[in-house]
Amino acid sequence: MARGRSASKHEQSEEPGRQPSMVDNAYAALKQAILDSSFAPGYQASEQEIALRLGMSRTPVHEAVIRLQEDGLVRVLSRKGVLICALAPEDMREIYDVIIAVEGRAAELLASLPDAERELAAAELARGTGEMARAWKDGDLPAWGKADANFHRTLVERAGNGRMTRIIQTINDQSHRARMLTLKLRRELGSSVAEHRAIIEAIQRGEPVEAQARVHDHRLRARDELLPILESFGLRHL
Structure with a gap:
């Protein structure tokens, strides 16, 4: 990481020895569900529905979704919820x-x-x-x-x-x-x-x-x- 630049939220979550937050846990759980196709490509749902399926509250899931969109695994659709991205x-x-x-x-x-x-x-x-x-x-x-x-x-x-x-x-x-x-x-x-x-x-x-x-x-x-x-x-x- 370049000198003088503060770590991003994503980078901070990966610091050694740091205890995972609720957002980290939601990110890890949703990412794994996408990778193992529990949430299949093309699946679309609201953040509330996703939170219910993961057994988590909506707020950390919302933050996790933002991070996963940066990773290219989901797309946030205005008023339509979250779409699991497919690959061609x-x-x-x-x-x-x-x-x-x-x-x-x-x-x-x-x-x-x-x-x-x-x-x-x-x-x-x-x-x-x-x-x-x-x-x-x-x-x-x-x-x-x-x-x-x-x-x-x-x-x-x-x-x-x-x-x-x-x-x-x-x-x-x-x-x-x-x-x-x-x-x-x-x-x-x-x-x-x-x-x-x-x-x-x-x-x-x-x-x-x-x-x-x-x-x-x-x-x-x-x-x-x-x-x-x-x-x-x-x-x-x-």
Whole structure:
């Protein structure tokens, strides 16, 4: 965060050691309900209805809705309540453009770190990749999806750029439903383990250009696999 700038409400809620407020709890509960499709894409309701479904009071839900609109997960419609945003395949194409750019830069930054920091980051990424490999072997797709998400989150967080971390978190929240929906349909999940290991090796060797290229190719392949699935199944909104 830049010097001289006070933290936003959203940033303050993420300060380590701070006790969650009622608004934080409402934000977390509503966000999870959206991500697991308890509140499905296209669902529309008043803040009061949403509060009742969550078992919360309206005031913290109102504040949570404002934050979730900033995240791109809901839209507040004048006199019509709150709409859970849907994604179209074209939205996913735009999302992957951002992911490719941010994660590629993150890999460059990691590969440029001093040796000791680079090794720590690589070891953490390797642990996540190991979890992916075990989940793939066991046929545990939810565990694979969680480990994969953890790898990519770590890749960006370890780069040390707070703005990049916040951008990628928002993007990942928006695309979560599409990733989980298509896990059983994607045929190349096993390739991700090898590709992650190639990214890690480039970071370990301290090769920024190679690390960026490995991430670019990995995410490009994933995009080119995912989008045709969405289109072939006629998933116009998800």
